[in-house]
Amino acid sequence: MNRRQFLIASAASTSAFGTIAVTQTAPRPLPVIPITDLTGGINMRVPLTLAPGTHDFGNGAVSQTLGINHNYLGPVIRAKQGQTIPFDVTNNIGDVSTIHWHGLHIPGDVDGGPHQEIADGSVWSPDVPIVQHASMNWFHSHMHGKTAQQTYNGLAGVLLIEDDASLSADLPKTYGVDDFTLVLQDKIFNASGRMSYELTAEVFEDGFEGDTMVVNGAIAPVSQNVPTGLVRLRILNACNARFLELSMRTGTLTVIASDGGFLSSAVEAESILMSPGERYEVLVDMRNIDTNALQVNLGGGAGLFAGLFGGDQLTTVLTLARTADQGFTGAIPDQLANLAPPRATDATVTRSFELQMDVGADLVALAMAWENFCGNAGAMAINGQPMKMDRIDETVRKGDTEIWRISVDDQLHPFHIHGCSFRILSQSGAEPPAYAQGWKDMVHVEDGWSEVLVKFDHEAPPDAPYMYHCHILEHEDCGMMGQFTVT
Numbered sequence: 001m002n003r004r005q006f007l008i009a010s011a012a013s014t015s016a017f018g019t020i021a022v023t024q025t026a027p028r029p030l031p032v033i034p035i036t037d038l039t040g041g042i043n044m045r046v047p048l049t050l051a052p053g054t055h056d057f058g059n060g061a062v063s064q065t066l067g068i069n070h071n072y073l074g075p076v077i078r079a080k081q082g083q084t085i086p087f088d089v090t091n092n093i094g095d096v097s098t099i100h101w102h103g104l105h106i107p108g109d110v111d112g113g114p115h116q117e118i119a120d121g122s123v124w125s126p127d128v129p130i131v132q133h134a135s136m137n138w139f140h141s142h143m144h145g146k147t148a149q150q151t152y153n154g155l156a157g158v159l160l161i162e163d164d165a166s167l168s169a170d171l172p173k174t175y176g177v178d179d180f181t182l183v184l185q186d187k188i189f190n191a192s193g194r195m196s197y198e199l200t201a202e203v204f205e206d207g208f209e210g211d212t213m214v215v216n217g218a219i220a221p222v223s224q225n226v227p228t229g230l231v232r233l234r235i236l237n238a239c240n241a242r243f244l245e246l247s248m249r250t251g252t253l254t255v256i257a258s259d260g261g262f263l264s265s266a267v268e269a270e271s272i273l274m275s276p277g278e279r280y281e282v283l284v285d286m287r288n289i290d291t292n293a294l295q296v297n298l299g300g301g302a303g304l305f306a307g308l309f310g311g312d313q314l315t316t317v318l319t320l321a322r323t324a325d326q327g328f329t330g331a332i333p334d335q336l337a338n339l340a341p342p343r344a345t346d347a348t349v350t351r352s353f354e355l356q357m358d359v360g361a362d363l364v365a366l367a368m369a370w371e372n373f374c375g376n377a378g379a380m381a382i383n384g385q386p387m388k389m390d391r392i393d394e395t396v397r398k399g400d401t402e403i404w405r406i407s408v409d410d411q412l413h414p415f416h417i418h419g420c421s422f423r424i425l426s427q428s429g430a431e432p433p434a435y436a437q438g439w440k441d442m443v444h445v446e447d448g449w450s451e452v453l454v455k456f457d458h459e460a461p462p463d464a465p466y467m468y469h470c471h472i473l474e475h476e477d478c479g480m481m482g483q484f485t486v487t
């Protein structure tokens with residue numbers, strides 16, 4: 001029995017992915033993550049404190065977690081283009097950590113990657129300039145070799161950027177009323193109901209995938225009352241490794257924004273495929289329907305299990321129930337942003353990256369010495385090289401437009417580049433879906449090449465390089481990561 005056959009057999013015999021719906025009765029309320037709204041002005045340093053906590057995900061058990069200003073996960077921070085956020089990031093978790101601002105166009109020395117370690121008990125105080133357009137970003141641990149475990153345990157939060165256009169746009173924008181931030185994760189809860197994270201060599205190969213969906217720290221399904229009108233969902237796939245195929249129970253998803261900002265116009269999609277690390281904003285029309293639900297397909301069609309199972313296994317993550325209150329009465333805007341098609345002819349440099357599940361035996365011991373963490377699995381690599389903190393893999397000239405071509409030796413991987421947004425020219429050899437044709441910082445690849453058009457406008461010197469890596473966090477920790485400078 002090979003690896004894939006084993007997975008199919010074990011999934012089918014235990015029905016691990018089918019237990020969620022049948023064990024739930026009344027949905028829990030959607031937790032609305034507390035927001036730190038800085039758009040009105042910043043008159044003090046903004047504290048973020050990383051610390052251990054305990055958290056009940058809704059099953060009555062007390063789980064050991066990590067959090068940022070909270071027992072589990074961090075706040076939603078809202079800031080505006082043109083501001084500089086003076087963060088004080090205090091690390092009290094009892095271990096070294098970092099906080100990376102995923103999606104931000106910022107210089108390498110404040111990027112929060114593995115070179116900006118925060119020792120236990122110390123404070124990191126970056127001034128983070130917000131120069132880009134309205135977009136949903138996030139922040140999470142990026143401690144090399146420990147990213148997967150620390151992020152899974154709760155070191156992750158959301159950073160919403162607004163600009164003049166987004167603040168005046170005719171869109172739902174009342175936080176917690178018709179504008180919701182959803183942090184989606186998959187977890188495993190042990191027999192005592194406590195969150196668990198255990199790695200075997202097999203699990204390492206695929207990345208850690210849980211059997212239970214969690215929304216904003218509560219076990220799905222969760223429910224939320226909403227007023228009559230359009231409702232906006234800003235969705236983050238914060239899973240370590242699981243791709244999420246999302247759809248609505250009734251009707252389509254109206255996608256208005258991707259990782260790096262608004263699409264040029266809304267895209268209607270039957271479903272969207274979100275890799276770990278991706279963000280999409282969608283509108284749900286609650287003008288003429290009493291209830292609807294956001295659902296994820298845990299059966300087949302997405303991620304590692306693509307094409308392996310015949311049927312769908314649609315699981316509700318969030319139920320929306322309409323009240324008589326009048327909400328956002330506007331319509332879906334015709335135009336959201338002025339976004340020209342990407343011009344591949346602008347590129348003056350082309351680079352190629354192969355994401356590799358296996359490296360030669362001679363490199364495995366070296367990879368461990370370079371602080372890659374692979375459990376008992378062999379090391380992983382990009383272009384034959386496992387991650388090494390004191391090796392610069394690529395040097396980029398500031399202001400250049402480049403094409404990055406990404407391929408894989410096996411499986412499906414999501415690829416992330418720090419310090420930029422890019423446009424996808426092709427994804428696994430095909431045109432990307434319409435909802436993925438705007439600004440992105442994630443692209444995935446399984447077959448052939450994925451190609452992105454990217455321009456780097458900020459500096460990353462040799463002592464503070466940017467990362468590019470697989471966003472399956474176990475793969476990243478295991479060496480499927482490289483570094484580049486921009487000068």
Ligand SMILES: [Cu+2]
Pocket residue numbers: 355412413414470471472475476480
């Ligand atoms: Cu990977």
